[in-house]
Amino acid sequence: MRHVTDGELHAFLDGAADLLPGSRGEEVRDHIAACPACRERLQDEDRVRSRATEILGSPELGEVGLPTFEELRERAEASGPALLGAGKDVEKKPHYRGPLKGLPLAWAATIVLALGVGWMGGQVWTSVPQTGRPRSSSASPERVVLPETSSMDFAVDSLQTAGPPSAGVEARTVMAPPEQEEVANDPPPPEPAAEGVGQARGRGEVQEQDRAQARLGSVPLALEELVVTGATEMEEVVSLADSLGVDPGLALAAREMQAAPPVPGLKVVSIEWEERVPGEKALLVRQLLSPGDTLELHYLGLLLGTDPETRRREVGEPFEVAPGRHVYANVLEASLPPGWSQVVMERGRGLLVARAPIEEAHLKALLKTLH
């Protein structure tokens, strides 16, 4: 009879040998009784098992503080039509994963490549006055289509509060919906981004969606905590990042930036990314200019570029409002605090919008050193 595997030993220790396929459970028991080597291994595995249990049990959680069952029942009844007695699990629903479904590595790699070499494409300097309004005619109009004034309402609303941290105002960004490997057994929380896909939507609906997303708040991430240490391979970084709840693409980008900051010599303080509409990624990198002052680098059209047609091709479904507009409006139309400058450059397939509390000429000079 063959020796017992580690998995079988653990099943035996956990009292689950009977769940092994066929009559293997009985064989395992007989073999352990007859084989000194496997008995010794059993003791070793038992020590590992005990130690693991000990680790997981320390420290104790303390007082959990239970609500009463009646309180929960009242909440359940108050939260909507009761399904008690239905006796059936909720039907599994596919979880929307956006146009990048199944491609986390692909887009992560895209970011890394974009940050590394992809942005080395032709550059067109376009600076804007310090009022924060871009000179639309100079901002590469064949690629950047700014929304009509009427469609900018939401952006203007949100931009009233947009600005760099040093200005004491929180920049509003929205993280993309997390990738889900499994289908929830419970209806997932409504995802505004998912609802619009596959439907022809009116501009108003899109704006409402974006308003909802814009309320989610800012989520800048400290670079030090983003960089997944101890991993050398891309897949390892992705796996570790995912296990830590960090977006894998962001972790990869953070790792790249730690090694090579966009502007050499300036410490990268944080990076964040946003997805106001599915598939349209934008990345914001903050580098420290001097204590309290940061250089903001907004990489727009990061994944799919700026061309709405590209977006349509990727998703396979048309949008009535080009998604890039919202992303662009959010950044390009942002009010600049006094003393700040903004410079817009074409980078690869997208745009780089740089903002900093320095003169425009100095900002341009700084950007000439960009990796």
Add this chain to the structure above:
Amino acid sequence: MSVDWGEVYRSSFEELVRFLHRKVWDLERARDLAQEVFVRALRHDPENPRAWLFRVATNLARDEARTVLRRKRHLALLRSEEEEREGGPKPDEMVLEKEEWAQVRGALGGLNERDREVLLLWDAGLSYREIAEVTDLAQGAIGTTLARARQRLVEAHQEMERVNAARN
């Protein structure tokens, strides 16, 4: 067959909080999420309550963990570099309990998602059968997964202890 939800609640709620805490690392949030899971369960009345509870908890925690993590990092980011240099909390000032949690968290972070999931479900008291139902793994594969996960957890924890000892 009708489910005695009062009994399920009494027997599972603390384990659910514990399970969620190992995922979101915030007791208050874990408690809130556990309540949310139970409220949903009471509304849907699933046939296999424990597996259902932990499956939904897993999915809720996955979203929640990211959000909470990012909020915490946001707070960390708001500290200026000078503040960090002058008065930021140092590891040796952290209370022992938090250090221990940090070690457990770090060790769990070294596992892949599937191994961690199975290990935490076992730790929460689920049977092999229930773990298989929650994770969609074959029952026969649970032992193998647990064996690997436990081994890695112990090794990762040992490594963290070694690093911490060297640092202190």
